[in-house]
Amino acid sequence: MSHISGQRILLHKDVPMNDFHSLETIAIDDYLSRGGYKGLSKALGELNPGDIIEEVKKSGLRGRGGAGFPTGKKWELVAAASGDKKYLCCNASEGEPGTFKDRTLIRSNPHQLIEGIAIASYAIGAGKAYIYISEKYDREISILEKGLREAKERGYLGEKIPESEFSLNIEIKKCPDKYVAGEETAMMEVIEGRPAKPWQKPPYYPANKGLYGMPTLVNNTETLSNIPHIISNGGDWFSKIGSPKSPGTFIFTLTGDVKNPGIYELSPGTSLRELIYNYGKGLKNGMVFNAAFPGGPSNSPVTEAQLDTLLDFDSLKGIGSGLGSASVIILGDSTCIADTVLGFSRFFMEESCGQCPPCQMGTVKLFRLLQKIEDGNGDMNDLTNIENTCSFLKGQVVYCHLLKGAINSVEGAVKNFKDEFESHVHEKKCIYKAESTLIKT
Template sequence: MEKILLKNLGRPGFHTIDSCLVNGGYNGLTEAFKHAPESIIQMVKDSGLRGRGGAGFPTGLKWSFIPKDPTIQKYLCCNADEGEPGTFKDRGIMENDPHLLIEGMIIASYAIGASVSYIYIRGEFVFGTRRLEAAIKEAYEKGFLGKNILGSGFSHDMYIHRGFGAYICGEETALLESIEGYRGQPRKKPPFPALSGLYGKPTVINNVETLACVPAIIEKGPKWFSSIGPEKSPGPKIFCVSGHVKKPGLYELPLGTTMRDLIFDHCGGMLNEGRGLKAVIPGGVSAPMLNAHELDTPLDFDSLAAKGSMLGSGAVVVMDESTCMVKTALIINRFFSHESCGKCTPCRDGTPWLTNILKRIEYGNGRPGDVELLESLCTNIFGRTFCPLGDGAVMALRGALKNFRDEFQHHIDHKRCMVS
């Protein structure tokens, strides 16, 4: 498959505008200006593109919710607050092909009528920020940003907003709060951002990878895009593979590639030949883990949902037989309690409670009934939190308990680990 999103990976120097233009960069934008904004939205709808940030919401549909009144200020925000553990795809795009993102953002802004856009990039990504800053400057110099872009009559300004260490700002309304200068805590929905978003104006928030798909859809046509991968989850997808594999890294493959093909074909198999595969987290730590018997599951939105998990951010974390699932659950849960924003009680108090119980099980102080206590806490957190962060914590833990309950019980009964 021809690479769209990662074509520059491993090609140092290709991130500049000059090499970008030689290689067909901004052709999508030139093509976009030949169409009315409405038709751009229709093309994205027809392509079947679904959001790559985790939820898989149809992108064209999201754009179509923006009011058409040209007198209303509208915004586009790019969610580059990549923080789901195991995920490093957006960083890969921004560092290697910043102009692809910028081009996608200009097209999206043209489609929805946004005169200003912000890239919300996580604070730790200093290198990526510098790359984007330089690329935005180049884009202004070449007339792709600013007033009357390429003579189209469309004007647009793009700015970078740096996060500073808060996973929750990846939640779209928390991201808006953060740009507005408040603590990054989620807002009540409705109203949805499409009607009342940044500064109370209609706003689209899209993930980096989603926006990076847009130029190719416009240039090559929606049919080309929808012909890749499964009918209901079409298009290329970046999988971020980490953990116990020979060749971890970023892989751009059609959605629907099976976990087996990804791990054993593309990634060269397990890191240690003597150790078999135990479990895989298919879509970032919020996605419940799957076990070794589920390796033939295609990695796409619907197939993973049918297995009770999710594609999420496309972060595939591979664990071999030497991995202790109690420890894994503890590390993941500790992350969620650390990142809980404190707004609602079930998450703020529930996630650290889970962490404490997991800690005592891990360190040999587990009590009889602790597994049941974890389950009862999960029931009381899930679906009762203000935003999906608490749900993510529960889904991750439930996945571990469903597949490896005996390991937790062994830790409690024998005060030591089953695997190491």
């Protein structure tokens, strides 16, 4: 996987969404001069919590953490749930390989996120919020600490925020460097001081019985960073950007075999082809496009024939893939897809928390079968075994979606690129690697 070189390109100059396009961190005075914290002032001064939730519902915003759940609907559930206290958790754990958007948003514009958290907390009635951020993100943690101090000094956080009765305390909570720790109920466990293990759901969901048994709103960093813009400009304004079913902009992390990898904010009316060729500048090292994982390792890869698919939740779902957290990984014709999927399956195997036997055993089985094929030791029965294992695992009850992600990439790769897996079987080697290391006698 290639390394992000740090390009950040604002493609919608007329849409001041997700103001993350500066390489420097935007300081509070700069943020204020750009209209920052006006959304919070409007929310506290002119709107009641119900009005804010209506505005977010009207916007059509869907969560950017992977599942695309309607944000306004989630807020409404938490606001309606009964509990002595309510909490908000901003998910900045960013464990999906190939995603760097949350870190970029925080590094460039921490106040946009803090303002979004404050508005959301007011709307659902939370007096305490957590920013749950990867322990690896030292620089972003320092930026957030400074941002929280500044916001408090200027009266945007703390006891009785001026001109309101609303009080809010935001705490930073470090997240272990584990993919499963980003799952929302594993997050509750970590915040309460226990190991990162997802809950069985139902009966309890964060919205009705989350942190410390209280209703809790969990939203991704990008989701919350959109909120100040929605409240300042109105839900109708937001709903008209991009496509009606996936409005707003999305922040894509483009990696892999492209000449110009980077983080691109685009509207969902953009096709995968445009992202790769217009913004990514095409394939590097003279390679020809072979495959793309438009939703990272947790979603099925797509083929050349599917390149004109629009990058939104429903269009990608329509072709059997998914947008996930918009980690778009491109493979040229000299990169082995079997080896790539083997790497993904190793990741899922190592990240499975071990609570659910189908996940623990299924991820090991998929990894071993793929390893056999990649090493040139597999036969056609192994390929059938992979397909059957995926079908079987899909029917199993597990606590979270980690297993589903592990299945998606393997099943999709074997279905859409079967000839490449078969060639490993027939050739008894991976043709992309030096023969001396792989030919088995």
